Amino acid sequence: MRGVSCLFAGAWLVAAQAIAADVEAGRAKAEVCVACHGLNGNAVLPGVPSLAAQPAMHTFLQLVQFREKRRRDPQMSPFAEKLTDRDMQDIGAYFAAQKAAPSSFVVDANKAAIGRKLLEAHHCGSCHMPDLSGQNQIPRLAGQNVEYLVKQMRGLKDGSRRDIDGTMASAAQALSVQDIDNLAHYLASVK
Ligand code: HEC
Ligand code: HEC
Known part of the structure; x- marks a missing residue:
């Protein structure tokens, strides 16, 4: 595969x-x-x-x-x-070429604080860039929609969303349902 x-x-x-x-x-x-x-x-x-x-x-x-x-x-x-x-x-x-508007999502500050620590522990920025703006085939995550992020991370973990080269599917394996929720709140809050 x-x-x-x-x-x-x-x-x-x-x-x-x-x-x-x-x-x-x-x-x-x-x-x-x-x-x-x-x-x-x-x-x-x-x-x-x-x-x-x-x-x-x-x-x-x-x-x-x-x-x-x-x-x-x-x-x-x-x-x-x-x-x-x-x-x-x-x-x-x-x-x-379009500017990302500041996101207006209401995030849970406690979840976002835990999410930030998880992001650092899992080195997500090594691929998604330290400012989470993405590069090449790797998506921007900063300010993305919470519901969308949760669905994608769950899907990448269980295989219902296939990815181009398997790198993100592997990165998602270590994440629990709760980790995914916390990460999504942090990512959505990043300007
Ligand atoms: C009827 C609503 C609708 C329209 C119109 C629509 N999309 Fe989407 N699009 C979605 C939804 C919902 C998703 C998320 C799907 C998922 O959950 O996997 C999506 C996902 C995407 C993604 C994936 C983003 C990512 O970061 O992985 C891209 C790219 C995209 N759309 C581009 C387009 C383009 C280009 C058009 C116009 C030609 C378009 N969409 C029209 C609803 C729409
Ligand atoms: C080894 C590089 C790598 C690492 C590490 C990595 N990712 Fe990814 N990520 C990718 C790639 C490549 C994609 C695009 C997947 C595809 O083709 O659908 C992606 C996609 C995503 C998506 C889907 C976004 C969208 O717009 O559809 C999310 C959410 C995501 N990553 C979150 C994370 C989080 C959170 C971490 C840390 C726990 C992480 N990633 C670590 C490479 C990586």
């Missing part, structure tokens, strides 16, 4: 680098997305992720995964099915 995932990631990373993305074309192609993902990709609906300031490579690869049915969601999947590689590249570049 791990071998197949690596091959999948490798092929698409090459595809991603071969296309020169167009931010303005991406803006037009992303018009249908803002109904759920919010103005400029700053989401306010519970369970819907913000896309603003996400690394372009991450957005591209997740869209490919939805289109290829490796990742599934009843709301999201239909929107990825119609996109070409070029569309996904342009959309990724557009959202990467």
Whole structure:
């Protein structure tokens, strides 16, 4: 399984680098997305992720995964099915160029304090960057929606959300249900 995932990631990373993305074309192609993902990709609906300031490579690869049915969601999947590689590249570049608005989520301060310690203990910032802004295929986590974060971490742990190369699935194994809740509150609170 791990071998197949690596091959999948490798092929698409090459595809991603071969296309020169167009931010303005991406803006037009992303018009249908803002109904759920919010103005400029700053989401306010519970369970819907913000896309603003996400690394372009991450957005591209997740869209490919939805289109290829490796990742599934009843709301999201239909929107990825119609996109070409070029569309996904342009959309990724557009959202990467948007500013992340300060999140308005109400977080539990006690949970966030525990979450911060867990984040340090598990070295999450070594991949997601110390400021949690993400890099390449690794997503930005700062200010992300709490419900979304909880669902993804649970899914990455139990395998119901597949990932591109298995690295995040391994990182999630050590997390308990309570750890996930505490981490999500901390991540959502990061500016
Ligand atoms: C009807 C609402 C809806 C619309 C419209 C929609 N999405 Fe989504 N999108 C979602 C939901 C809900 C999720 C979270 C799915 C999950 O829980 O796994 C999601 C997840 C995503 C993700 C994964 C983010 C991450 O960090 O892993 C990307 C990328 C994305 N959407 C891009 C788009 C793009 C681009 C469009 C427009 C072409 C779009 N979405 C339109 C609801 C929507
Ligand atoms: C070895 C590198 C690595 C480490 C360490 C790591 N992650 Fe990740 N993480 C990734 C990658 C790569 C992805 C993208 C997964 C995919 O392809 O779907 C990801 C995805 C995620 C997501 C999904 C976000 C989204 O937008 O969909 C969350 C939440 C997350 N990581 C939280 C954490 C937390 C919390 C820790 C520490 C306990 C952590 N990660 C440690 C590499 C890492």
